Amino acid sequence: MPPTPAATALAAVLERFEPVIGLEVHVQLNTASKIFCACSTRFGAPPNSLTCPVCLGLPGALPVLNRAAVDKAVRAALGLNATVQPVSVFARKNYFYPDLPKGYQISQYDQPLAERGWLEIGAGAAARRIGITRLHLEEDAGKNIHEGVAGTERNSYVDLNRAGVPLVEIVSEPDLRSPEEAYEYLTRLKQIMLYLEVSDCNMEEGSLRCDANVSLRPRGEARFGTKVEVKNLNSFRYLQRALEFEIERQGEVLAAGGRIPQETRLFQAADGSTALMRSKEQAHDYRYFPEPDLAPLQVSAAWRDAIAASLPELPDAKRQRLQADYGLGAYDAQVLSASRALADYFEQAAAGAPNPKGVANWIMGDLTAHLKAQSREIGAAPVRPAQIAELVGLIDGGAISGKIAKQVFAAMLETGETAAAAVERLGLRQISDPGALAQIVDEVIAAHPGQAQQYRGGKTALLAFFVGQVMKASRGQAAPAAVNELLRQKLG
Ligand code: ADP
């Protein structure tokens, strides 16, 4: 395919300029109740049904910190290799918006819960650590809902069910150098949060939100350029497209001798562009000050260590172990460690199996394709891990060919039966009995006298033709090695 004009323009910018990108990611913690009150965090309840005087911001109501939110935030911080501070401080971030009834958001400012973490992107020799500046706890705001079509009469509503739901904000260092790296960083971050089970990371429901900061500098220049912040990135695809658009836009301004003003822009999903939201001069002054209604948050070493001891094996470690323990390649290990559930499934299937690579292939191939087609998760797989191991055992033991195994597996997916049961029911056991095979081979040779003569005259490449005919006559059930051997004998 020829490159699109946009791709060419982007390539021209990238020749002269290097992008510098840092992400600010909000992750909604999956606690049962809100961060400062006992209201439920359930998604999709009738508007304003999950509220109380605290999260409605009624005068005199006092916040009480939810211990589970701190627990999960510390988990997230440790999973990102960050240092958890023994003391952190909640602060009021003051601004007016209808979805923020108190007139301020309780967040953390100059003393965040955790600092100086990292996560790894890339693999092998190309692996790179992306720095994480800080991770802090805060409460979510409510949601404004706009009704009607622009230009006609319309109403706006405020739903405060989400107000007070716990979030962690995770701020990266400006260490990312391309939209692809930003995409990968967010992918890894989400994967780690899912492994830690601190969030469902559902982007459509807003449990994972991302703002991107991007600037350009001439290649070879050490200083950073002026950054632009892009908001409204509701998917991984949007993040990448917004960055591509912004890099091209900034590159063209700079190449023409212009300056990039510091500003906040909104991604427009309709055409993939970004549009000015506010300039630096219009930036909010949030007048942060320490929250007087909450004591400083103290996380003792004992608490932190107990959480550290409870962390599961994380994706990097799992990838490495799958390679070491099962002899898998880097790619297979990465695919199989996409989620804890998938890796567990693989390990159950491969436990004690002499051929883990064969097990991996069936899981990554036919099983994954089936699940995808059915929009199902691995937890809802119609066959148990042991059934995969058994199927691979039948192939390796010569009871069925790899080709027949596809048919067997399709039957297993449909009925849930074991591999052996499917083989018996469908009469698919491989024919390796010499007498039965010899009979088929004789019939095939007799049916093709011309080709047999050519073979005997030296056109030995015809062997493949005969093998094919025997496989066809046996409905794929003849043992290929034995067929080859018999044909050579009888034609030779
Ligand atoms: P602000 O004061 O505007 O919040 P910060 O320095 O706190 O800016 O950085 C916010 C985010 O922007 C971080 O993710 C950081 O990595 C990123 N960032 C900072 N400077 C730049 C830059 N020059 N280019 C791209 N990203 C940047």
Ligand code: ZN
């Ligand atoms: Zn409440």
Ligand code: MG
């Ligand atoms: Mg900042």
